Amino acid sequence: MSDTSTSALHLLQTVFGYPAFRGQQAEIVEHVSTGGDALVLMPTGGGKSLCYQIPALVRDGVGVVISPLIALMQDQVDALAEVGVRAAFLNSTQSYEEASRIERLVRTGQIDLVYVAPERLMTERCLNLFQDSKIALFAIDEAHCVSQWGHDFRPEYIKLSVLHEQFPNVPRIALTATADQQTRAEIVHRLQLEDAMQFVSSFDRPNIRYQIVEKANGRKQLLDFITGEHGGDSGIVYCLSRKKVEETAEFLNENGVRAMAYHAGMEHTKRAANQARFLREENIVMVATIAFGMGIDKPDVRFVCHLDLPKSIEGYYQETGRAGRDGQPASAWMAYGLQDVVLQRRMIDESEADETFKRVLGMKLDAMLGLCETLSCRRVRLLDYFGESSAPCGNCDTCLIPPVSFDGTVPVQKLLSAVYRVDQRFAAGHVIEVLRGVETDRIKTWHHDSLSVFGIGADRSEQEWRAILRQVIALGLVTVDHEQYSSLKLTDAARPVLKGGQKVQLRQYQKPVKQKRPTTAA
Numbered sequence: 428m429s430d431t432s433t434s435a436l437h438l439l440q441t442v443f444g445y446p447a448f449r450g451q452q453a454e455i456v457e458h459v460s461t462g463g464d465a466l467v468l469m470p471t472g473g474g475k476s477l478c479y480q481i482p483a484l485v486r487d488g489v490g491v492v493i494s495p496l497i498a499l500m501q502d503q504v505d506a507l508a509e510v511g512v513r514a515a516f517l518n519s520t521q522s523y524e525e526a527s528r529i530e531r532l533v534r535t536g537q538i539d540l541v542y543v544a545p546e547r548l549m550t551e552r553c554l555n556l557f558q559d560s561k562i563a564l565f566a567i568d569e570a571h572c573v574s575q576w577g578h579d580f581r582p583e584y585i586k587l588s589v590l591h592e593q594f595p596n597v598p599r600i601a602l603t604a605t606a607d608q609q610t611r612a613e614i615v616h617r618l619q620l621e622d623a624m625q626f627v628s629s630f631d632r633p634n635i636r637y638q639i640v641e642k643a644n645g646r647k648q649l650l651d652f653i654t655g656e657h658g659g660d661s662g663i664v665y666c667l668s669r670k671k672v673e674e675t676a677e678f679l680n681e682n683g684v685r686a687m688a689y690h691a692g693m694e695h696t697k698r699a700a701n702q703a704r705f706l707r708e709e710n711i712v713m714v715a716t717i718a719f720g721m722g723i724d725k726p727d728v729r730f731v732c733h734l735d736l737p738k739s740i741e742g743y744y745q746e747t748g749r750a751g752r753d754g755q756p757a758s759a760w761m762a763y764g765l766q767d768v769v770l771q772r773r774m775i776d777e778s779e780a781d782e783t784f785k786r787v788l789g790m791k792l793d794a795m796l797g798l799c800e801t802l803s804c805r806r807v808r809l810l811d812y813f814g815e816s817s818a819p820c821g822n823c824d825t826c827l828i829p830p831v832s833f834d835g836t837v838p839v840q841k842l843l844s845a846v847y848r849v850d851q852r853f854a855a856g857h858v859i860e861v862l863r864g865v866e867t868d869r870i871k872t873w874h875h876d877s878l879s880v881f882g883i884g885a886d887r888s889e890q891e892w893r894a895i896l897r898q899v900i901a902l903g904l905v906t907v908d909h910e911q912y913s914s915l916k917l918t919d920a921a922r923p924v925l926k927g928g929q930k931v932q933l934r935q936y937q938k939p940v941k942q943k944r945p946t947t948a949a
């Protein structure tokens with residue numbers, strides 16, 4: 428063992444109280460401690476912090492940690508203080524006097540680690556301070572924030588390339604838990620880390636069981652899932668809107684599940700109180716928008732549920748990754764339906780983003796839909812997205828109960844024809860009524876009961892048609908035109924299917940499991 432690694436291990440044991448390094452930590456610590464640059468990809472909970480904290484202690488000078496998570500700095504500093512590491516932060520929440528005091532400690536080397544927000548670092552004052560001080564290393568946390576295509580883009584991150592220019596001899600370590608191949612390349616390029624050693628850990632979270640079910644009555648399915656599989660456990664339920672967060676929390680409470688709400692529209696003190704309660708208590712469910720979770724370290728979260736479709740696999744992975752951080756079995760459960768696909772596509776269409784960015788968002792959504800619709804192992808699909816190949820896991824719904832697929836070419840052709848026959852001017856509900864031969868007033872008014880497609884799909888239920896339509900939209904054969912009453916439109920990709928050259932394999936619609944509890948009569 429080298430001197431560096433002996434002293435690193437010694438610090439791990441005596442300061443942090445852990446017997447051994449985990450995964451690639453030892454290699455990373457050795458590399459950075461001896462002055463190398465590094466790019467570290469490690470899933471949430473993998474132990475990224477020690478990868479820069481220990482080298483900062485091993486090396487002379489102050490370790491500078493750049494983090495966008497101002498709200499967490501105090502906690503991080505407190506945790507370090509508890510084990511006797513001299514840490515502080517510089518950000519906009521502190522007084523001028525306090526900042527000056529910390530700056531003096533940095534300048535005189537009386538501190539081991541200092542956390543700064545990127546916008547703070549970029550100030551003349553801060554850069555001058557670091558020029559005048561002995562710097563052990565720069566750690567760039569949440570490095571994916573540099574990616575313009577990512578969901579956490581921070582413009583100030585782009586400017587972090589000055590570190591390389593102004594401090595060429597100080598090692599830099601960039602860390603992130605979410606980076607597909609493209610984002611990884613962008614981090615390397617923008618932060619000028621071409622010569623950095625890359626450490627890529629496995630993103631697999633084997634103790635998490637992935638399940639994605641067809642949404643019928645989402646809330647009720649959620650309740651059945653929680654009471655059936657996780658009675659008494661703590662968990663997080665993600666919803667898209669604040670309103671739905673409130674309603675779902677209320678619904679769970681009415682049905683005997685202790686639940687709280689969390690979203691950005693809530694009063695700050697109430698939100699903070701709910702978060703503190705969630706961290707402290709057992710048998711508690713947090714219903715939240717994605718505003719909740721950055722840096723939440725509650726090891727015994729047994730389940731993470733999604734009542735709405737996440738925008739990307741990165742988001743899904745990050746949110747579900749909050750389950751089972753203690754390594755014990757945990758669940759990632761999601762209910763997903765036609766409305767989710769329609770809504771997410773619409774949000775992209777209606778966003779202010781430019782065309783290129785919309786295309787990236789569309790690709791990310793497609794990957795997410797692919798994960799939902801896959802007929803093979805969810806984990807294989809998920810890991811593949813992060814560039815990791817693996818074998819079927821045996822711990823996801825598709826491995827445990829393989830979905831039945833069928834040649835859906837004929838029903839898809841019927842559906843596409845119906846969209847075409849109603850001149851691509853009607854929404855999902857109407858098209859399905861035409862297929863099923865329902866004689867509504869609207870159908871009569873438009874004489875759609877005299878179309879050749881009227882009633883050709885009477886053999887399938889409305890739910891089945893919705894499931895088929897959902898997959899057809901996910902496959903990109905049909906789009907929903909939100910400018911025109913959500914009417915369905917054929918895409919160019921529909922032609923080869925309609926003309927009969929191309930087959931379509933579909934997932935069999937599975938009826939939601941029947942409720943055990945008697946439902947109250949309406």
Ligand code: ADP
Pocket residue numbers: 445446447448449452469470471472473474475476477
């Ligand atoms: P990340 O930043 O990658 O999400 P953290 O650095 O917060 O992960 O570490 C996650 C948890 O794992 C923390 O509670 C940390 O104390 C613990 N941990 C990290 N490294 C080790 C180790 N070598 N041995 C034991 N526990 C560790």
Ligand code: ZN
Pocket residue numbers: 803804805806807819820821822823824825826827
């Ligand atoms: Zn699997």
